[in-house]
Amino acid sequence: RLLREDRGGHIVELQDADAIYERPQHPYTRRLLEAIPVGDPAQIRARMAARQKAAEAG
Numbered sequence: 001r002l003l004r005e006d007r008g009g010h011i012v013e014l015q016d017a018d019a020i021y022e023r024p025q026h027p028y029t030r031r032l033l034e035a036i037p038v039g040d041p042a043q044i045r046a047r048m049a050a051r052q053k054a055a056e057a058g
Contacts, residue, residue: 004029 002020004013006028013026024030037044
């Protein structure tokens with residue numbers, strides 16, 4: 001089972017791990033899972049470097 005709390009320590013999601021990955025209920029949990037990099041590690045690093053360069057350029 002996985003438990004996710006908010007900043008105040010309140011439980012906002014408590015499910016079996018498979019259920020959290022397949023059907024996250026809380027919007028923030030969904031965003032966290034969507035942020036997990038998927039794909040070729042070299043492509044992920046290249047995208048991250050491009051974002052960093054763009055951020056530094058302003």
